[in-house]
Amino acid sequence: MRWGMVINLAKCMRCHACVAACRIEHFLPLDITWVKLIAHEVDEDGAVEVSTYPVRCNQCADAPCVHACPTEASHQREDGIVVIDSDKCIGCRYCVIACPYQNRTFYSKDKDPGYFPGYERTRFEKMGQKLYPHQRGTTEKCNFCVERIDDGMSRGLTPGVDRDASPACVNTCQARALTFGDLDDPDSEVNRLIRRYGGFQLRAEYGTEPSVWYIDYRLGGNDNKAPREAQTGSHIQHLSSVDRDAFRRIYGREPADAEAKP
Amino acid sequence: MKAQTRRQWITTHEWMVKPMRQKEWISGKGILVWLAEVFSALGMGTYLVGLLAGISEITTWAWWATVLGWVLIVLFKLPFHLAYLGRPLRFWRAIPPFTKAWRTSWLARGMFFSIVFTGAGFLQIVFWYFLRWGDLSASASDALTVLSWIVGIVAGVFILLTGVYCGFAMSYCKSLPFWNTGLLPIVFVIMGVADGLALTMGVNLITGADEAAISDLEFWSRILLVVNALLIAGYLARAYQRHSAAELAAQDLIKGSTAWVFWVLLVILGIATPLVISVATAFMEGDTEPLLIVAIVCHTIGAFALKYSVLKVGIYRSVLPGVG
Amino acid sequence: MADRKQIVTTCKSCHGGCGVIVTVQDGAIVHIQGNPDSLTKGTMCSKGLSSIQHIDNPYRIKYPMKQVGRKGDGKWERITWDEALDTIAGKMKAAIADPGPHTIAISQGTGRGYNRYTMKMARSLGTGNAITPGYVCHSPRLGLYGLVTGYGRLYCDYHGWGGEFPKTQIMWAKQLEISSADSEMAYWFMNSLDYCKNLIIIDPRATAYASRASLWIQPRVGTDCALAMGMMRHIIEQGLWDREFVEDWTFGFDELRERVRDFTPEKVSDICWIPKEHVTTAAEMWAVDTPGCIQVGSSLERQANCGHTLRAITCLMGLTGNIERPGSMITWVLPETGLIEDFFLELPITDEMKAGIIGGDTYKMGAARTCNPDTMVKAINAGKSPIKVWFSVGGQQIVHLANTNEVVSAIEKVEFMSHADLFMGPMAEAADIVLPAAHWLELDDVYDMHPRFMIEAHNKVIDPPGEAKADAWIFNEIGKRVVPDKWFEDVEALLDYQVRKGKNGTMTWKDFSEQLVSGCYGPDQVYYKYKTDYWHEGGGFPTPSRKFEFHSNHLESLGYDPLPVFREPGESPVSTPELYEEYPLVMSSGFRQPFYFLGQYRNIPWLRSYMEFPQCQMHPETCEKYGVEDGDIVWIESPRGRIRQKLRAFPGIKKDMIMCTANWFYPEEPAKGYHGVFISNPNVLTSNDHLDPMYGSPDLTCLLCKVYKARDEELQEEVFHTEAYGTVPTYGKS
Ligand SMILES: Nc1nc2c(c(=O)[nH]1)N[C@H]1C(S)=C(S)[C@@H](COP(=O)(O)OP(=O)(O)OC[C@H]3O[C@@H](n4cnc5c(=O)[nH]c(N)nc54)[C@H](O)[C@@H]3O)O[C@H]1N2
Ligand SMILES: Nc1nc2c(c(=O)[nH]1)N[C@H]1C(S)=C(S)[C@@H](COP(=O)(O)OP(=O)(O)OC[C@H]3O[C@@H](n4cnc5c(=O)[nH]c(N)nc54)[C@H](O)[C@@H]3O)O[C@H]1N2
Ligand code: SF4
Ligand code: SF4
Ligand code: SF4
Ligand code: SF4
Ligand code: SF4
């Protein structure tokens, strides 16, 4: 059994609900986000390639962060989920540096100014300190909502099928862009999607074997007539775009290095 | 937009899209990591030089060099590392047998190396002290010599590893192409030894200059400096070919906002100046001490500059497909 | 053992509708998630989830206050509810006595589940001068669909209850995927795409799903009417219209055919600045792959030709028989609790009230039941307006009406204004008395779902801060003081009354609050009503001709052209070429952000973190053309004034145009200057001179402007530096 997630870029409309759900589920301090939406735009002489990628910890099967951790605070569970034991973490941040996807955050005082800096903490924050204490001076990341998975399974529920055993972000997504399930089970929905739409992982060439997969295709079938500029639609219209010259300068030269999506 | 507010930073969407600098290990508290790294290099260099110099004959300066090296590691490197931790009091968790992580973690290994060295190095220093100054019976002295050899070798090996592991820790990072190369540890070691030579010269001067020894030391540091200059040049050249993000880092190093650190502090002060001086002094008559002191100081500044520059330009590759 | 309970309720952080489960522990909300048993299947967006940050939010208004300085100075003094309510009631009574009820204005913002209270308040007082943004938001659609469907609602059937899903979908000036506008929930739409063959997106700017569309058309803003007429012409030319439906059930086909005859693909392509193939392809997809539905965006209603644009689009639906068919456009059958609007409709609007409606004589469709705000603004500034007392509950007229300069000077002239709100915004600062309103997590109420096939319950989860009260309570208390016979004992009685028809006449609020919804969906829904006795014995539509009217007899009787006519916007490259010389960019405003709701939530940290600063978009080439760069703060200038927004070079937008974020003020900016309403709000630029003849809607989404970079020294305001998210109301003398 190895838990994994498939993110459907064709459906994600970057509403950020996943981010909010995660912040609530884990009472995240103001300046910490475990899941992010990142957007990417290259404009090579009119040929526009843009998309928004929700990124979270990939729960890598071969996880650099785990190898790097000197205390075994970061470790991998039987079910493939990479977790951090905050009681063991010494806050050396080696994992933060070593995660090739930069999905870890070191929780320092300045990252917790309170939701309303300078005002009394809200009841939600205060309760959070009881129900989901975060240890300052340790490192954090998305944990695939292990709490929900463990609690759910202990009640005989199935992650990815039953809400109460599935990640909060997956449950809340109005676009149903997130699918959760067992990567070891060839018939699971996640594997079906990966096969059907030619799923890909971020930076597979690192050999980290992420458990988070992405699929991208055109709604309305592949005879989709939308012009290439329309690619931008899946992106960050409400967010910032990326400096095109920088891309020309930096990446224009090395197309060989840039692997194409399947 | 010039005017910024702190809110801005949580805006998530440019994260790891543009090439992004590593910050944890250089800005803010990260400065401590930099200092610790510098002291590992200096400590390693000085100790090694002292140790090697002492093989043929345990001279006063050689002994002092090992002492200095040991002090730099135990009283500077380790404390700085400790101070950096988010949870310093839990430091022991990183040390075997409390962790088995040394199988994979360069940090755990590093901890292990430094600690073994601390012990072995201490014994070596004590033994040498008695061998040099204590009046021992011939038999005792022979026995002690053997012991000092053993601990000496152990200490020597582990200080080398201590100096080398930082390099490996960094080169392990897959998404930091500028670091991610076997060359890095080598550069660090060689530079460290060169720095060690310089500091040892200093020790030598203080403990009553031994002309012959100094010129030997200078001879070696001359060679190492040249080797290093070539290594660094080669390193940057490779960076350009290896990967766009590495190229960007290299560009940043020599053109970027902190380029002055690289050019002025590292290249000019850290390498060129000592090189010129050591060449010059080779043909000079009379008192070269002032020049030597200048060389030593410059050299040491160079040591700080090297690690700073390298840490500063740790630039990540984007995580997105099709983007470098 | 901690006391921990779950409360099931309904979110209205947007127009609303998602089922919600809230977990409360020891008096604190510790979790919010969607309700899997609701029609939104347990999904929620970032706004609804971030409601948590409304609780204990320091910027909330906690007590009634009265303005003790000049309007807009932000000098407040705490008062009691009694003083507040009595003062307001007193002013109303006085006005009713002399010069008359029509001098009272009752206003609200966009639909937030209490529209019926606003309207009942107005009618019970005897004034027709209700002010709502409806005329730029939803009313033109309702009114003009109403000409076809009777009581006026035509929605997209995304549900498959009739056994079919839409095969062709048109998103016409709409981003339903993020806007869940008018309670047509994004979830329903996105889910229905799994069964959709052609997704046509008509939008000058790539929306989230443009890249997924079968066809994406980028018309010049303000020209959609021409596109619709071109599509109809092609459908007729190709003989692709639904013969059976048109034969048996429509009125005025031949006139329509005449009317659209000269809208050739070439002509349309010239007007709309699009390739002519787009017109023909769209027409064919729409006519051939039926059933289909058109989701019309309110951007089209924010234009001075909105009436005819919507008429044209409605005709397009009828032409292809996409009315009342499963998977097409439909009027939903009501739940057993009946039509929620009856709550105010049962107070008929008298001729006397009608006579007093500002703009009523001119904008016979829009200003039939509510006043025309732009006419009111002009009148007040001209010293001719009768408005003496303004009772405002929610809504930011200062921000949302056209021509902010004129609006501000007008509102400052109003003798007495009260405003109920959760936060101190521009309208609050302009009021004489401010009333603290409760958040949906803090109140019991009936949530009216716009599509009308159900109503849902807001169940109170937690106490409001300070003395904040639910809107229902506020309305009822004022009602009781002024017209007791028309209002209720208490809120519970008011709620009981609204659901009384349920459970065949026995339902109480308590029952409903447990039952959570009263709905008519699934197999209970009825399609093809016009073929049954639903509207008429022996079938037919509830129209004068009993047919679907291409030629609208009602409009004709009001003196409007009975068939669609294309008119250029008030300002456009075609209608005002000389102005175009100086202002070379076509501008539109108000593309919704998923994490904001109009002017709201900039003071909610989680939401503000997604987009700190209002952004405008221009095509990279257009940026180059005008020497501005991605990331610049730019000045956007029109003949009315200039604003600053952050520029984004966006390849997905039509060239030579700019799209601005709308409804933007800065809660963190000081009260003076109405919380920075002049810094970035596009209505500083919009004009209120050129209005739609039927609805009086101004050109908020089509005008002309120019753009240039703002220099750093021009970025001095608070917002460029502050670390706060809002300003805390002060209750003492200050
Ligand atoms: N998250 C969120 N949801 C909301 C709101 C919000 O602020 N935030 N606001 C609510 C309200 S009050 C309303 S009225 C609805 C509005 O919701 P929508 O009807 O979806 O309106 P917008 O998103 O403003 O505009 C939709 C599209 O119209 C395009 N457009 C602009 N001008 C033209 C034009 O002339 N022709 C064509 N074809 N397209 C044009 C814009 O590019 C935009 O992509 O959303 C409601 N829901
Ligand atoms: N240029 C331009 N102008 C536009 C638009 C555009 O696209 N472009 N869009 C137009 C449209 S469609 C609309 S609908 C309007 C939007 O107009 P508004 O509805 O005025 O927009 P908001 O800024 O959301 O103002 C709502 C106010 O009501 C308060 N509020 C929210 N919920 C409640 C509640 O439950 N009770 C009470 N008492 N108060 C509450 C909020 O705090 C806020 O202050 O703007 C219109 N103006
Ligand atoms: S919630 Fe779903 S649609 Fe929204 S941003 Fe996250 S993944 Fe995308
Ligand atoms: S994504 Fe980063 S943090 Fe997550 S498992 Fe992989 S390496 Fe570790
Ligand atoms: S910060 Fe914590 S989790 Fe990360 S490597 Fe160090 S000890 Fe391990
Ligand atoms: S899986 Fe859970 S922890 Fe990870 S991003 Fe989603 S909500 Fe957050
Ligand atoms: S879509 Fe509207 S109702 Fe649903 S959660 Fe978001 S704000 Fe609430």
Ligand SMILES: [Mo]
């Ligand atoms: Mo609206």
